[in-house]
Amino acid sequence: MGDGPSELIMLTTGLVVATIVSSLLLxxxxxxxxxxxxxxxxxxxxxxxxxxxxxxxxxxxxxxxxIDTEVKTSIFIQNSxxxxxxxxxxxxxxxxxxxxxxxxxxxxxxxxxGEVIEFEITVLEDDFDPPDVPTEFFLNIGVTSESNTPxxxxxxxxxxxxx
Amino acid sequence: xxxxxxxxxxxxxxxxxxxxxxxxxxxxxxxxxxQATEVNLPDPEIDLITxxxxxxxxxxxxxxxxxxxxxxISVNHIYFSLDGGTPLSIGDSSxxxxxxxxxxxxxxxxxxxxxxxxxPTDALLVAFEYSSSVTVT
Numbered sequence: 001m002g003d004g005p006s007e008l009i010m011l012t013t014g015l016v017v018a019t020i021v022s023s024l025l026l027x028x029x030x031x032x033x034x035x036x037x038x039x040x041x042x043x044x045x046x047x048x049x050x051x052x053x054x055x056x057x058x059x060x061x062x063x064x065x066x067i068d069t070e071v072k073t074s075i076f077i078q079n080s081x082x083x084x085x086x087x088x089x090x091x092x093x094x095x096x097x098x099x100x101x102x103x104x105x106x107x108x109x110x111x112x113x114g115e116v117i118e119f120e121i122t123v124l125e126d127d128f129d130p131p132d133v134p135t136e137f138f139l140n141i142g143v144t145s146e147s148n149t150p151x152x153x154x155x156x157x158x159x160x161x162x163x
Numbered sequence: 164x165x166x167x168x169x170x171x172x173x174x175x176x177x178x179x180x181x182x183x184x185x186x187x188x189x190x191x192x193x194x195x196x197x198q199a200t201e202v203n204l205p206d207p208e209i210d211l212i213t214x215x216x217x218x219x220x221x222x223x224x225x226x227x228x229x230x231x232x233x234x235x236i237s238v239n240h241i242y243f244s245l246d247g248g249t250p251l252s253i254g255d256s257s258x259x260x261x262x263x264x265x266x267x268x269x270x271x272x273x274x275x276x277x278x279x280x281x282x283p284t285d286a287l288l289v290a291f292e293y294s295s296s297v298t299v300t
Binding site: 007008011014015018022025026029030032033034036037039040041043044047048050052053054055056058059060061074076078080081082113114115116163 | 167170171174178181182185188189192193195196197198200202203204205237239240242244246247248249250252287289291292296
């Protein structure tokens with residue numbers, strides 16, 4: 001009976017310390033768990049976002065005679081992933097130069113799985129003027145998913161020959 | 164003494180339940196993260212067997228195409244191009260093909276295009292990330 005008060009004090013102290021430590025641990029644990037959850041969803045969406053080029057990369061016609069505002073070539077890109085893609089956010093870089101890429105009037109308005117979009121390429125001749133002989137360039141394509149919870153991204157690089 | 168022990172056990176049990184619950188949630192999230200590597204993207208394997216051009220009807224090209232993979236694919240998602248020209252879906256209405264709309268595994272079909280005035284040199288078939296090409300004979 002004589003130990004009663006000191007025992008109660010020790011128990012209370014132990015509970016308070018355990019509660020504080022547990023709170024800190026659970027908070028940290030929750031942050032890690034949330035981070036893994038977000039990362040998993042992002043990686044899943046990125047995995048579903050994918051495209052491939054349909055043109056014959058060995059021979060893509062470049063119209064040297066077209067003026068700056070006219071279409072110089074068309075790049076056909078197929079949605080080879082598992083999610084609908086955002087047409088407007090697509091970018092195309094040829095030879096390190098950002099192209100102005102617009103979906104052709106005949107292309108679908110929704111870029112669902114399997115669909116091919118024809119991107120009409122325009123660029124200022126001062127910015128990009130390939131030689132008159134067939135020449136290889138790096139083609140870089142970047143796309144994002146239509147869904148933004150989260151947004152999936154994908155980029156690809158391929159060597160093409162402009163003729 | 165007995166009251167303190169019981170109180171300690173109850174509090175300890177509550178902590179164990181809380182941590183167990185947090186662990187289960189974390190394991191679920193780890194499993195979700197692993198799903199990213201298990202996404203099965205479309206992976207058809209469509210081979211262009213032959214491409215034969217004849218001068219009939221202003222130039223006729225016949226492509227023989229075979230699904231050598233294990234996935235069924237819509238003909239609208241298969242494209243071909245001649246000599247690096249504009250790709251055209253084999254499901255395009257300007258072509259004739261002996262298919263009902265899908266190419267099943269093991270199935271082989273002929274696609275006929277008329278009005279190909281000049282004999283092309285090569286033909287390239289593309290479906291998703293798979294491509295196949297042959298010399299036109």
